Amino acid sequence: MALFPVKGRANKNVKGTAVTAQGIWKEFRVYHEKNQSIKEIFIKRKRAEYETFWALKDVSFAVKQGITFGLIGENGSGKSTMLKILAKILRANQGTVEIKGKVSALLELGTGFHPELTGRENVFLNGSILGLSRKEISKRFNDIVAFSELEQFIDSPVKTYSSGMYVRLGFAVATNVDPDVLLIDEILAVGDEAFQRKSLDKLYELKKQKKTIIVVSHALSSIAEICDEAIWLDKGEIKAAGKARKVVATYLREVNRKEEERSDNEDEERLATPGSRRGSGELQIKSVKLLDGRGKERSIFKTGDKLIFRMEYEAKQPIEKPIFGFTLYTRSGVLCIGTNSRIFGLVPDKLSGNGVMEYEFDKLPLLGGEYELTVVVHDITGMHIFDSHDKKYHFRVSAIDNSDIGLFKTSGSWRMS
Amino acid sequence: MYLLAHLKDLIEYKELLYNLAKKELKIKYKNSALGFFWSLLNPILTMLVFSLVFVVIFKFKGIEYYSIFLLAGLLPWNFFNASVMGGAGSIIANSSLVKKVYFPRELIPISVALASLVNLFLELLVFLVFIIVVGFLSPKYFAVFKFLPYLVILLPILFLFSVGLALLVAALNVYLRDIQHIITILLMVWFYASPIIYKIDGMVPPKLIPFYKLNPMTDIILSFKSVLYWRHAPNLNWVLLSLFYAIISFLIGYAVFLRLEPDFAEEL
Ligand SMILES: Nc1ncnc2c1ncn2[C@@H]1O[C@H](COP(=O)(O)OP(=O)(O)O)[C@@H](O)[C@H]1O
């Protein structure tokens, strides 16, 4: 795997550098017990009992003026912490941060609003926090309200807002106050789809205006698209840095590799998940395996992979014209595929003893998601069920970047005429 | 030097300070059109209660127009009390801001004190109306107006002293949340230990008088009483001593605050 050498110090002297973080270390205390009153301290004779751990370890990077910069990484890798240090909300134990110009930040779920104030008052309060005068805020006020689509609610206290409304107003304020540097945490993870689209458009607009933007996001494809550069944080350390596309690709490869590793360990457990079983039992499905192209058992696949359902059966007595079938459901219960061997045209005259029946997807058409599998064997009429394992097997299709959305990969093609 | 650099920054944030103070006033008086009227009720009731106790029950005759005498000390005390009490809980009350946006956190307790200052001005206005009424009965009290300009010196001293203490308790309260309750009790004791409802000469046993010199509120209260009740210029020594205490309070409070401030977001 290609890793980019990034451990060195960020170069401070790059001309037009808007943001420099240099050798940032951040330690958190995880409290077992925290006494926040004099009374408790007096009784327990100590203020706190805690362990410490490093959330950021020697993180350095520089963001050039006008660049859109991404922070990616698994949950808990320190992305939000890094952003808070840039926004001066948290203090780093070591290291320095330098930012040129006015910083506007939209940290995890919303900006700093005071719950008792109305939306309007909060807009003015936030504007003045960012150093705008009353007149400057008034000038932008209509734009902010229009963008947030909160015209009707702007004079209600924000404590009555839903979290979606909160984020909409927060985003509208943060992006309309003309910041030099914009910090955004997971904005694309909240709100409805339409607003996400709108937010992304707004970010593109700011990008065009050569604002410096730093985004943290799980929506990797949108990061790869909008960001020029990125760093990948892993357990508080920079694992890769450089062009956003490359970093995202490197990251995705690692994530998929890890998932596969984990699935190797989880497979037995996953496949043994009990579901309900019914049937008369003359013919029994003894085991069901989900195999990849190399015949290896897996519980995680990718769209387009080879996938084989391998059913081992045992017929206690000779069975005439048995039909094997399966159905696939999404986690939420939507039926995706249901088919059987008769539809395919395979109807054995008689089965007895032990044997194997397989169904093979040459190219798995399912898109990313969790799926549940039911297998069944019944007679030719479908009225008599020998054995049925209802939603007993689970597998995941991992989302690949830059893919279709929905349930199935299309096999259609685009044409121009 | 470090403090001075910070103070200079604060000037750039005057718009924010204004908005924060406005917010404090709004939240204090929210949901009631008569909000300010209710806040006036506090000094008026306090005045009535003490007047009743001293004048009617104890038949105390040593102080004429006891109500004016009392208000002259009560108004600055109430400002001090509100700034310190309000300051103590202010960081926690504004945690939604502290955890999400950066601005110099000292603006929060300072804005609480500013909001209290607005209150004090309004109370002083009502007080002056009261003086005019009394003036018709006893015209010598009109002279209070002549000495009002001294407030231009006294108010900043009172403000500085109060803000210093407010900064100190605001910062400590983030770490020890029951400071607020302890402060309530301390302030009550402090109130009775200050010459607000009584005079020092003639009423305090001589043996105790030296202790009053150690009370930083003594001189500022006496100065306010000079202007608003006794109708003469405040004693220069009192003013200088108050100023000294105010500067000490401000420096210590601000220094402690700045030391603890960077970790507020983590503690909240
Ligand atoms: N205030 C805090 N106190 C203790 N631990 C924290 C605090 N904030 C974050 N952490 C921990 O620090 C690590 C990094 O968190 P965070 O920066 O939120 O990660 P990310 O945004 O990449 O998901 C996590 O393990 C998280 O539990």
Ligand SMILES: [Mg+2]
């Ligand atoms: Mg996060």
